[in-house]
Amino acid sequence: xxxxxxxxxxxxxxxxxxxxxxxxxxxxxxxxxxxxxxxxxxxxxxxxxxxxxxxxxxxxxxxxxxxxxxxxxxxxxxxxxxxxxxxxxxxxxxxxxxxxxxxxxxxxxxxxxxxxxxxxxxxxxxxxxxxxxxxxxxxxxxxxxxxxxxxxxxxxxxxxxxxxxxxxxxxxxxxxxxxxxxxxxxxxxxxxxxxxxxxxxxxxxxxxxxxxxxxxxxxxxxxxxxxxxxxxxxxxxxxxxxxxxxxxxxxxxxxxxxxxxxxxxxxxxxxxxxxxxxxxxxxxxxxxxxxxxxxxxxxxxxxxxxxxxxxxxxxxxxxxxxxxxxxxxxxxxxxxxxxxxxxxxxxxxxxxxxxxxxxxxxxxxxxxxxxxxxxxxxxxxxxxxxxxxxxxxxxxxxxxxxxxxx
Ligand code: NIG
Ligand code: FE
Numbered sequence: 540x541x542x543x544x545x546x547x548x549x550x551x552x553x554x555x556x557x558x559x560x561x562x563x564x565x566x567x568x569x570x571x572x573x574x575x576x577x578x579x580x581x582x583x584x585x586x587x588x589x590x591x592x593x594x595x596x597x598x599x600x601x602x603x604x605x606x607x608x609x610x611x612x613x614x615x616x617x618x619x620x621x622x623x624x625x626x627x628x629x630x631x632x633x634x635x636x637x638x639x640x641x642x643x644x645x646x647x648x649x650x651x652x653x654x655x656x657x658x659x660x661x662x663x664x665x666x667x668x669x670x671x672x673x674x675x676x677x678x679x680x681x682x683x684x685x686x687x688x689x690x691x692x693x694x695x696x697x698x699x700x701x702x703x704x705x706x707x708x709x710x711x712x713x714x715x716x717x718x719x720x721x722x723x724x725x726x727x728x729x730x731x732x733x734x735x736x737x738x739x740x741x742x743x744x745x746x747x748x749x750x751x752x753x754x755x756x757x758x759x760x761x762x763x764x765x766x767x768x769x770x771x772x773x774x775x776x777x778x779x780x781x782x783x784x785x786x787x788x789x790x791x792x793x794x795x796x797x798x799x800x801x802x803x804x805x806x807x808x809x810x811x812x813x814x815x816x817x818x819x820x821x822x823x824x825x826x827x828x829x830x831x832x833x834x835x836x837x838x839x840x841x842x843x844x845x846x847x848x849x850x851x852x853x854x855x856x857x858x859x860x861x862x863x864x865x866x867x868x869x870x871x872x873x874x875x876x877x878x879x880x881x882x883x884x885x886x887x888x889x890x891x892x893x894x895x896x897x898x899x900x901x902x903x904x905x906x907x908x909x910x911x912x913x914x915x916x917x918x919x920x921x922x923x924x925x926x927x928x929x930x931x932x933x934x935x936x937x938x939x940x941x942x943x944x945x
Contacts, residue, residue, distance in 0.1 A: 540577045540940065541591075542914065546604035548573035548585055549921050550888055552903035558821065558893040561846035564882045568904070569921070575607060577910040580939035584906055605934055606919045608884075610679025610710075610911040611865035612891035612902050615778070615802050615823055617684050617717075617856035618673070619666040619700050620650050621657035624857040637832050637859060638756060638784065646858055647721040651689040654697070663700045669855065670704055673863040675945040679911035679938055680711040680902070681863075682778070682852075682895045684750055686720030689731075691738040694718050698745035709938040711909075713895045715778055716742040717750040719758050719766055732762050736769045743773035747896070748799065752780040753789030760788040767796040778894070782806040783828070794818045800850065800894040804837040805829055812845045821894040822847055824886075825854035826871035832859050839876040839886075850890040851883065870928035880922045910940035 551568025559566070575585040627645050631637075640646050654662065666683075673681065683701045688694035698714060705712035718735035722728050739749075749770040753763040767777050776799045781789025783803035790811040793801040802823040804811065815822055824837035842849050851872050855863035865887050872883035892902025901909045914935045924932065936943040 541574055541599040542577070542602050542607060543574040543588065543591065543599055544604060545573040545575060545602040545607045546917065547571055547606040547920055548575060548904060549606055549608040550884065550904045551585070552889060552905050554905055554907060556889070557898040558848050558890050559885045560848035561843060564843050564848060564885050565879060567881055567885060573607075575904070577937075577940040580910055580941070582904060582906055582908050582910050585904065600914070602914055604917040606915040606921070607904075608913050608915075608921070609888045609901065609903050610913055610936060610938070611677050611887050612895070612897065613673065613678045613681040613853050613855070613863060613865055614800065614850055614891040614894035615684075615825060615852035615854050616681055616863060617686060617854070618669045618681075618863065619662065619683055619685070619697050619704070620687050620857050621653040621662055621665060623861070624649060627858065641721070641756070647687065648689070648724060650687040650857055651693070651721070651723065654687045655693055659696055659700060662696070663703050666700060666704060667707065669863060670708055671945055673855070674708065674710055674936065674938070674943055676864055676866065677913045677933055677936055678710065678863065678865055679936070680892060680895065680897050682713045682715055682748070684715040684717040685742075686717030686750070686752075688718070689721060689723030691734060691741070694738065695741060695745070698742060702745050709941060709943060710911075711897055711901060713747045713897070714745060715748040715750045716746040716775065717752070718742065719751040719762065721752065721757060732758070732765065736766060739769050739773055739775070743770070743775055746775060748778045749775040750778050750780060753792065754780060754783050754787045755785035760792045763789065763792045764796070767792070771796065776896070778802060782811065783834075786811075790814050794820050799896060802852070803828070805835050807837060812842060812847065815847055816845065821850050821890060823850040823852055823891070823894050824876070825852055825860065826875060827860035827862055827868055828854045829875070830871055831861065836876050839872065839878055843882065848890050849886050850894045851886040852891055852894070866924060866932070867928060870925040873925040880925055883925060884921055910937055912937040
């Protein structure tokens with residue numbers, strides 16, 4: 540199948556480039572008046588219209604000048620949750636902070652109570668509604684965390700639901716065990732950390748990665764190091780929540796344990812940038828939670844100026860970022876973090892794919908990669924995406940070459 544009359548083919552990256560860092564963040568391959576050929580769900584080749592020798596009478600899609608780009612990759616979400624926390628939304632408007640809501644027994648513990656009371660099938664149904672909406676909005680690969688179970692049985696229930704989502708959608712899904720998201724009810728802090736370590740072998744059967752909410756009032760650097768050390772022999776690479784509420788040491792302990800990503804980073808600075816230099820860890824920023832909680836945005840430009848790459852993800856969850864709209868994430872990256880559209884684009888595609896170990900398979904226009912593509916309405920450009928941030932832009936999403944019908 541050929542898509543032809545593409546106005547802008549955006550996100551062309553040579554084979555073997557798995558992430559972008561520093562000045563590379565400002566570069567991506569663009570071809571104007573282009574075509575792209577898909578075979579067996581994969582991108583096979585592309586070129587300029589004037590060089591297209593093949594007859595267009597074959598099965599083809601006329602892009603009518605629309606843009607074609609890779610689908611968004613969302614490397615940090617908590618979309619498996621029960622119900623919602625709209626009551627806390629009112630508390631927040633009344634002036635309570637995220638920490639104050641959590642201290643009153645709301646927050647993550649509130650979601651854990653709801654999840655406990657929700658049958659597994661219903662949990663799956665609710666999560667699938669969110670995932671389908673995300674795919675319709677152009678996300679083609681996503682990571683989903685546990686962390687609203689907060690006891691071994693309910694954590695495994697969440698991981699089974701994530702597995703079922705993975706088996707049910709045409710997008711790539713990766714699972715992260717985030718048992719250490721908050722101390723579950725009825726446990727002491729110490730007992731809870733031990734319970735999470737003890738269940739790692741079972742969790743590992745259903746997970747790709749391990750995460751710890753390493754932050755003030757949640758889990759310490761020592762807790763994090765213990766959990767990561769126990770997870771490593773089971774093949775679980777870390778993706779760490781760090782520096783959201785305070786400079787937590789989460790970046791440093793994550794890098795020391797070979798984390799694939801360290802995420803949030805709203806309070807990160809020079810020490811964290813130093814720790815990340817030369818590492819394989821992708822700093823991942825979640826501007827949707829800065830927007831929703833009214834906290835600082837992570838210093839993305841400082842990271843890039845220091846030669847690092849960054850990814851942007853939605854953090855879709857009921858407490859700090861109730862949205863999985865990656866175009867909005869891109870817009871916040873440009874408007875509030877002052878990234879250029881190309882930098883934000885690399886952060887929501889190739890680098891986010893890297894942050895879930897998927898950048899050899901998706902996240903760019905590269906022969907051999909999955910044909911996970913967004914075809915836009917005519918007239919769209921990369922710059923217009925974050926600028927006209929609410930105008931509908933998608934004509935068709937393709938996942939592994941197949942049109943996605945929500
Ligand atoms: O990434 N920071 C920790 N976890 C989530 C929030 C979870 C919640 O409030 O339900 C986050 O922001
Ligand atoms: Fe999160």
